[in-house]
Amino acid sequence: MKKLPTTARRRSLGTGAEDWVDIRPLSEDSPYPTLVTPKVEGLDLNEWAKGNRPFIEKLFHEKRSLLFRHFESGGIEGFETFTNLVADGARLPYRDRSTPRTTYGDNVYCTTIYPPEYTIRLHNEGSYWTAHALKAIFGCVTAPETGGETPIGDVHGVYNRIDPEIREEFVRRKWMLQRNYNEGFALPWQEVFQTNDRAEVEAYCKENRIEFEWRDGDRLRTRQIRNPVLAHPRSGELLWHNHAAFFHITTREAHIREALVSEFGEDELPYNTYYGDGGAIDPEVIAHINAAYDAELVKFRWQEGDVHLIDNCRLAHAREPFTGDRLILVALMEPFQPPE
Numbered sequence: 001m002k003k004l005p006t007t008a009r010r011r012s013l014g015t016g017a018e019d020w021v022d023i024r025p026l027s028e029d030s031p032y033p034t035l036v037t038p039k040v041e042g043l044d045l046n047e048w049a050k051g052n053r054p055f056i057e058k059l060f061h062e063k064r065s066l067l068f069r070h071f072e073s074g075g076i077e078g079f080e081t082f083t084n085l086v087a088d089g090a091r092l093p094y095r096d097r098s099t100p101r102t103t104y105g106d107n108v109y110c111t112t113i114y115p116p117e118y119t120i121r122l123h124n125e126g127s128y129w130t131a132h133a134l135k136a137i138f139g140c141v142t143a144p145e146t147g148g149e150t151p152i153g154d155v156h157g158v159y160n161r162i163d164p165e166i167r168e169e170f171v172r173r174k175w176m177l178q179r180n181y182n183e184g185f186a187l188p189w190q191e192v193f194q195t196n197d198r199a200e201v202e203a204y205c206k207e208n209r210i211e212f213e214w215r216d217g218d219r220l221r222t223r224q225i226r227n228p229v230l231a232h233p234r235s236g237e238l239l240w241h242n243h244a245a246f247f248h249i250t251t252r253e254a255h256i257r258e259a260l261v262s263e264f265g266e267d268e269l270p271y272n273t274y275y276g277d278g279g280a281i282d283p284e285v286i287a288h289i290n291a292a293y294d295a296e297l298v299k300f301r302w303q304e305g306d307v308h309l310i311d312n313c314r315l316a317h318a319r320e321p322f323t324g325d326r327l328i329l330v331a332l333m334e335p336f337q338p339p340e
Protein backbone atom coordinates (compact mmCIF):
# COMPACT_ATOMS: atom_id res chain seq x y z
CA MET A 1 0.00 0.00 0.00
CA LYS A 2 1.16 3.52 -0.76
CA LYS A 3 2.06 5.96 2.02
CA LEU A 4 -0.29 8.83 2.79
CA PRO A 5 0.72 11.36 0.13
CA THR A 6 1.65 14.98 0.51
CA THR A 7 -1.01 17.60 -0.23
CA ALA A 8 0.21 17.97 -3.79
CA ARG A 9 0.12 14.24 -4.43
CA ARG A 10 -3.23 13.90 -2.64
CA ARG A 11 -4.81 16.11 -5.29
CA SER A 12 -3.73 13.64 -7.90
CA LEU A 13 -5.63 10.90 -6.05
CA GLY A 14 -8.84 12.84 -6.61
CA THR A 15 -11.41 14.27 -4.25
CA GLY A 16 -14.26 11.75 -4.60
CA ALA A 17 -14.85 9.29 -1.74
CA GLU A 18 -14.18 6.34 -4.01
CA ASP A 19 -10.84 7.79 -5.14
CA TRP A 20 -9.44 6.93 -1.70
CA VAL A 21 -10.73 3.42 -1.19
CA ASP A 22 -10.92 0.01 -2.81
CA ILE A 23 -14.25 -1.78 -2.64
CA ARG A 24 -14.69 -5.50 -3.25
CA PRO A 25 -16.29 -8.56 -1.64
CA LEU A 26 -14.06 -9.98 1.11
CA SER A 27 -14.38 -13.45 -0.39
CA GLU A 28 -15.44 -14.86 -3.73
CA ASP A 29 -17.82 -17.25 -1.97
CA SER A 30 -20.27 -14.65 -0.70
CA PRO A 31 -21.47 -11.11 -1.46
CA TYR A 32 -20.98 -10.39 2.29
CA PRO A 33 -19.19 -8.55 3.68
CA THR A 34 -18.02 -5.87 1.26
CA LEU A 35 -14.47 -4.92 2.14
CA VAL A 36 -13.58 -1.22 2.08
CA THR A 37 -9.84 -0.53 2.32
CA PRO A 38 -7.84 2.69 1.89
CA LYS A 39 -5.68 3.13 -1.17
CA VAL A 40 -3.04 4.83 0.94
CA GLU A 41 -1.45 3.85 4.22
CA GLY A 42 -2.45 5.71 7.40
CA LEU A 43 -5.79 7.06 6.18
CA ASP A 44 -7.95 8.09 9.13
CA LEU A 45 -11.37 6.40 8.88
CA ASN A 46 -13.27 9.27 10.46
CA GLU A 47 -11.49 11.91 8.36
CA TRP A 48 -12.48 9.99 5.26
CA ALA A 49 -16.03 9.27 6.47
CA LYS A 50 -16.67 12.87 7.52
CA GLY A 51 -17.14 14.28 4.04
CA ASN A 52 -18.50 11.14 2.48
CA ARG A 53 -21.74 10.25 4.24
CA PRO A 54 -23.87 10.15 1.05
CA PHE A 55 -21.36 7.79 -0.58
CA ILE A 56 -21.24 5.51 2.47
CA GLU A 57 -25.03 5.59 2.80
CA LYS A 58 -25.55 4.55 -0.83
CA LEU A 59 -22.95 1.80 -0.56
CA PHE A 60 -24.49 0.56 2.70
CA HIS A 61 -27.97 0.22 1.19
CA GLU A 62 -26.56 -1.54 -1.84
CA LYS A 63 -24.18 -3.94 -0.05
CA ARG A 64 -25.75 -4.29 3.46
CA SER A 65 -22.43 -5.07 5.07
CA LEU A 66 -19.35 -2.84 4.92
CA LEU A 67 -16.15 -3.99 6.56
CA PHE A 68 -13.72 -1.07 6.92
CA ARG A 69 -10.21 -2.49 7.25
CA HIS A 70 -6.63 -1.12 7.34
CA PHE A 71 -7.78 2.41 8.23
CA GLU A 72 -6.63 4.30 11.30
CA SER A 73 -9.88 3.80 13.19
CA GLY A 74 -8.96 5.38 16.54
CA GLY A 75 -9.95 2.76 19.13
CA ILE A 76 -12.96 3.21 21.39
CA GLU A 77 -13.19 6.97 20.91
CA GLY A 78 -12.78 6.71 17.18
CA PHE A 79 -15.51 4.10 17.08
CA GLU A 80 -17.94 6.36 18.91
CA THR A 81 -17.20 9.18 16.47
CA PHE A 82 -17.58 6.87 13.48
CA THR A 83 -21.07 5.80 14.54
CA ASN A 84 -22.16 9.45 14.47
CA LEU A 85 -20.69 9.90 11.01
CA VAL A 86 -22.49 6.98 9.38
CA ALA A 87 -25.85 6.96 11.15
CA ASP A 88 -28.53 9.43 12.16
CA GLY A 89 -29.68 10.16 15.70
CA ALA A 90 -28.48 8.72 18.98
CA ARG A 91 -27.09 5.30 19.75
CA LEU A 92 -29.78 3.11 21.32
CA PRO A 93 -29.62 2.05 24.95
CA TYR A 94 -29.74 -1.69 25.62
CA ARG A 95 -32.87 -2.24 27.64
CA ASP A 96 -34.81 -5.50 27.70
CA ARG A 97 -31.44 -7.18 27.34
CA SER A 98 -30.74 -10.88 27.37
CA THR A 99 -27.06 -10.91 28.32
CA PRO A 100 -24.68 -8.84 30.45
CA ARG A 101 -22.77 -6.04 28.73
CA THR A 102 -20.22 -3.46 29.74
CA THR A 103 -20.72 0.10 28.57
CA TYR A 104 -18.00 2.12 26.86
CA GLY A 105 -18.95 5.75 26.52
CA ASP A 106 -22.44 6.77 25.60
CA ASN A 107 -24.42 3.69 24.54
CA VAL A 108 -21.41 1.92 23.11
CA TYR A 109 -21.34 -1.63 24.44
CA CYS A 110 -19.07 -4.59 24.30
CA THR A 111 -20.65 -7.56 22.60
CA THR A 112 -22.25 -10.18 24.81
CA ILE A 113 -20.33 -11.41 27.82
CA TYR A 114 -20.90 -15.12 27.45
CA PRO A 115 -18.53 -18.04 28.15
CA PRO A 116 -15.97 -18.09 25.31
CA GLU A 117 -16.31 -21.81 24.66
CA TYR A 118 -19.90 -21.46 23.43
CA THR A 119 -21.31 -20.38 20.09
CA ILE A 120 -23.96 -17.67 19.96
CA ARG A 121 -26.18 -18.48 17.00
CA LEU A 122 -27.31 -16.07 14.29
CA HIS A 123 -29.83 -13.48 15.43
CA ASN A 124 -30.97 -9.97 14.51
CA GLU A 125 -30.33 -7.72 17.49
CA GLY A 126 -33.54 -6.94 19.36
CA SER A 127 -36.01 -8.77 17.09
CA TYR A 128 -38.22 -9.10 20.19
CA TRP A 129 -38.28 -5.35 20.84
CA THR A 130 -41.03 -3.17 19.37
CA ALA A 131 -38.49 -0.91 17.65
CA HIS A 132 -35.75 -2.38 15.49
CA ALA A 133 -32.39 -0.83 14.74
CA LEU A 134 -31.61 -0.56 11.03
CA LYS A 135 -27.89 -0.22 11.61
CA ALA A 136 -25.60 -2.26 13.83
CA ILE A 137 -21.96 -1.20 13.98
CA PHE A 138 -19.20 -3.42 15.35
CA GLY A 139 -15.64 -2.39 16.08
CA CYS A 140 -12.71 -4.67 16.87
CA VAL A 141 -10.51 -3.24 19.63
CA THR A 142 -8.89 -6.54 20.66
CA ALA A 143 -8.94 -9.47 18.25
CA PRO A 144 -9.02 -12.87 19.99
CA GLU A 145 -6.15 -15.30 19.60
CA THR A 146 -8.32 -17.91 17.94
CA GLY A 147 -11.94 -17.86 16.78
CA GLY A 148 -14.31 -15.22 18.14
CA GLU A 149 -15.60 -14.24 14.70
CA THR A 150 -18.86 -12.32 14.40
CA PRO A 151 -20.34 -14.23 11.45
CA ILE A 152 -23.26 -12.77 9.55
CA GLY A 153 -26.19 -14.38 7.76
CA ASP A 154 -28.70 -13.07 5.24
CA VAL A 155 -32.19 -13.46 6.77
CA HIS A 156 -33.87 -12.91 3.40
CA GLY A 157 -32.00 -16.06 2.43
CA VAL A 158 -33.13 -17.73 5.67
CA TYR A 159 -36.73 -16.75 4.86
CA ASN A 160 -36.45 -18.33 1.41
CA ARG A 161 -34.96 -21.52 2.80
CA ILE A 162 -37.75 -22.13 5.33
CA ASP A 163 -40.55 -24.41 4.22
CA PRO A 164 -43.46 -22.11 3.18
CA GLU A 165 -45.89 -24.12 5.32
CA ILE A 166 -43.77 -23.48 8.41
CA ARG A 167 -43.47 -19.80 7.54
CA GLU A 168 -47.20 -19.47 7.03
CA GLU A 169 -47.96 -21.11 10.36
CA PHE A 170 -45.65 -18.65 12.12
CA VAL A 171 -47.14 -15.69 10.28
CA ARG A 172 -50.64 -16.81 11.29
CA ARG A 173 -49.84 -17.60 14.92
CA LYS A 174 -46.86 -15.23 15.49
CA TRP A 175 -44.18 -16.16 18.02
CA MET A 176 -43.83 -15.52 21.73
CA LEU A 177 -40.81 -15.12 23.97
CA GLN A 178 -41.45 -16.13 27.59
CA ARG A 179 -38.89 -15.17 30.20
CA ASN A 180 -38.84 -16.15 33.87
CA TYR A 181 -36.67 -14.07 36.15
CA ASN A 182 -35.76 -16.48 38.90
CA GLU A 183 -33.27 -15.60 41.56
CA GLY A 184 -29.80 -16.96 41.00
CA PHE A 185 -29.95 -17.79 37.31
CA ALA A 186 -29.56 -15.63 34.20
CA LEU A 187 -29.95 -11.88 34.51
CA PRO A 188 -32.06 -10.42 37.32
CA TRP A 189 -34.93 -8.23 36.14
CA GLN A 190 -33.15 -5.23 37.68
CA GLU A 191 -30.32 -5.59 35.17
CA VAL A 192 -32.52 -6.44 32.22
CA PHE A 193 -34.68 -3.36 32.69
CA GLN A 194 -31.88 -1.22 34.17
CA THR A 195 -33.91 -0.20 37.24
CA ASN A 196 -34.80 -1.41 40.75
CA ASP A 197 -38.22 0.17 40.55
CA ARG A 198 -41.08 -2.21 39.75
CA ALA A 199 -43.26 0.66 38.53
CA GLU A 200 -40.63 1.55 35.94
CA VAL A 201 -40.50 -2.04 34.74
CA GLU A 202 -44.27 -2.02 34.41
CA ALA A 203 -44.26 1.25 32.49
CA TYR A 204 -41.58 -0.09 30.13
CA CYS A 205 -43.53 -3.31 29.59
CA LYS A 206 -46.77 -1.47 28.85
CA GLU A 207 -45.05 0.85 26.43
CA ASN A 208 -43.39 -2.05 24.66
CA ARG A 209 -46.24 -4.55 24.48
CA ILE A 210 -44.77 -6.95 27.03
CA GLU A 211 -47.14 -8.83 29.33
CA PHE A 212 -45.79 -9.09 32.85
CA GLU A 213 -46.65 -10.97 36.01
CA TRP A 214 -44.98 -10.45 39.41
CA ARG A 215 -44.65 -13.68 41.32
CA ASP A 216 -43.62 -14.66 44.84
CA GLY A 217 -40.04 -14.10 45.98
CA ASP A 218 -39.34 -11.16 43.67
CA ARG A 219 -39.80 -13.30 40.60
CA LEU A 220 -41.12 -11.92 37.34
CA ARG A 221 -42.50 -13.53 34.20
CA THR A 222 -42.78 -11.67 30.92
CA ARG A 223 -44.26 -12.61 27.58
CA GLN A 224 -43.92 -10.74 24.33
CA ILE A 225 -45.67 -11.70 21.12
CA ARG A 226 -44.12 -10.53 17.87
CA ASN A 227 -44.36 -11.00 14.13
CA PRO A 228 -41.87 -13.52 12.77
CA VAL A 229 -41.42 -11.80 9.41
CA LEU A 230 -40.33 -8.23 8.85
CA ALA A 231 -40.65 -6.32 5.60
CA HIS A 232 -37.43 -4.38 5.18
CA PRO A 233 -38.20 -0.70 5.92
CA ARG A 234 -36.56 0.47 2.68
CA SER A 235 -36.65 -2.36 0.19
CA GLY A 236 -39.72 -4.26 1.44
CA GLU A 237 -37.96 -7.63 1.04
CA LEU A 238 -39.29 -10.25 3.44
CA LEU A 239 -36.94 -11.17 6.28
CA TRP A 240 -36.98 -13.98 8.83
CA HIS A 241 -36.52 -11.61 11.72
CA ASN A 242 -37.16 -13.23 15.10
CA HIS A 243 -35.59 -15.16 17.96
CA ALA A 244 -38.07 -18.08 17.82
CA ALA A 245 -35.36 -20.67 17.21
CA PHE A 246 -32.59 -18.78 19.03
CA PHE A 247 -34.32 -18.83 22.43
CA HIS A 248 -36.08 -22.17 22.01
CA ILE A 249 -34.96 -24.63 24.67
CA THR A 250 -34.07 -27.30 22.08
CA THR A 251 -31.51 -24.96 20.49
CA ARG A 252 -29.44 -25.08 23.68
CA GLU A 253 -26.55 -27.52 23.97
CA ALA A 254 -27.87 -30.86 25.31
CA HIS A 255 -26.14 -30.67 28.71
CA ILE A 256 -27.39 -27.11 29.36
CA ARG A 257 -30.89 -27.98 28.20
CA GLU A 258 -31.08 -30.99 30.50
CA ALA A 259 -29.74 -29.02 33.47
CA LEU A 260 -32.22 -26.18 32.89
CA VAL A 261 -35.25 -28.39 32.46
CA SER A 262 -34.45 -30.44 35.55
CA GLU A 263 -33.77 -27.29 37.60
CA PHE A 264 -36.74 -25.19 36.53
CA GLY A 265 -39.24 -27.36 34.67
CA GLU A 266 -40.49 -26.53 31.18
CA ASP A 267 -42.77 -23.64 32.15
CA GLU A 268 -40.25 -21.91 34.43
CA LEU A 269 -37.30 -21.79 32.05
CA PRO A 270 -35.42 -18.49 31.99
CA TYR A 271 -36.10 -18.31 28.23
CA ASN A 272 -38.29 -20.27 25.90
CA THR A 273 -40.32 -19.60 22.79
CA TYR A 274 -43.78 -20.63 21.68
CA TYR A 275 -46.24 -19.71 18.99
CA GLY A 276 -48.00 -16.48 19.82
CA ASP A 277 -51.09 -18.37 21.02
CA GLY A 278 -48.95 -20.21 23.61
CA GLY A 279 -48.77 -23.47 21.61
CA ALA A 280 -45.52 -25.45 21.68
CA ILE A 281 -43.22 -25.30 18.65
CA ASP A 282 -42.19 -28.73 17.39
CA PRO A 283 -38.43 -29.31 17.95
CA GLU A 284 -38.20 -30.51 14.33
CA VAL A 285 -39.48 -27.14 13.16
CA ILE A 286 -36.79 -25.45 15.27
CA ALA A 287 -34.13 -27.75 13.80
CA HIS A 288 -35.33 -26.90 10.27
CA ILE A 289 -35.09 -23.16 11.00
CA ASN A 290 -31.64 -23.54 12.58
CA ALA A 291 -30.46 -25.44 9.48
CA ALA A 292 -31.68 -22.52 7.32
CA TYR A 293 -29.59 -20.11 9.41
CA ASP A 294 -26.56 -22.41 9.25
CA ALA A 295 -26.75 -22.48 5.45
CA GLU A 296 -26.54 -18.67 5.31
CA LEU A 297 -23.67 -18.23 7.77
CA VAL A 298 -20.60 -16.34 6.53
CA LYS A 299 -17.56 -16.33 8.81
CA PHE A 300 -14.40 -14.24 8.66
CA ARG A 301 -11.61 -13.34 11.09
CA TRP A 302 -11.48 -10.07 12.99
CA GLN A 303 -8.44 -7.80 12.62
CA GLU A 304 -7.74 -5.09 15.18
CA GLY A 305 -9.08 -1.75 13.98
CA ASP A 306 -11.82 -3.34 11.82
CA VAL A 307 -15.16 -1.58 11.82
CA HIS A 308 -18.16 -3.44 10.43
CA LEU A 309 -21.37 -1.63 9.56
CA ILE A 310 -24.30 -3.97 8.89
CA ASP A 311 -27.97 -3.76 8.04
CA ASN A 312 -29.36 -5.32 11.23
CA CYS A 313 -32.66 -6.10 9.48
CA ARG A 314 -31.26 -7.92 6.47
CA LEU A 315 -28.30 -9.53 8.24
CA ALA A 316 -28.19 -11.55 11.43
CA HIS A 317 -24.94 -11.92 13.38
CA ALA A 318 -23.46 -14.58 15.60
CA ARG A 319 -20.38 -15.27 17.72
CA GLU A 320 -17.92 -18.12 17.40
CA PRO A 321 -16.09 -19.62 20.40
CA PHE A 322 -12.70 -18.07 21.07
CA THR A 323 -9.52 -18.07 23.12
CA GLY A 324 -7.58 -15.09 24.45
CA ASP A 325 -8.84 -11.59 25.13
CA ARG A 326 -11.55 -10.22 22.90
CA LEU A 327 -13.08 -6.75 22.82
CA ILE A 328 -15.62 -6.08 20.13
CA LEU A 329 -17.72 -2.94 20.49
CA VAL A 330 -21.25 -2.59 19.23
CA ALA A 331 -23.71 0.24 18.74
CA LEU A 332 -27.26 0.10 17.44
CA MET A 333 -28.74 3.02 15.53
CA GLU A 334 -31.61 4.29 13.42
CA PRO A 335 -34.57 2.62 15.13
CA PHE A 336 -37.92 2.27 13.41
CA GLN A 337 -41.22 0.80 14.49
CA PRO A 338 -42.69 -1.86 12.20
CA PRO A 339 -46.46 -2.37 12.18
CA GLU A 340 -47.74 -4.66 14.98
Ligand SMILES: [Fe+2]
Residues within 6 Å of the ligand: 123, 125, 317
Ligand atom coordinates in the same frame (compact mmCIF):
# COMPACT_ATOMS: atom_id res chain seq x y z
FE1 LIG B 1 -26.12 -9.80 19.12
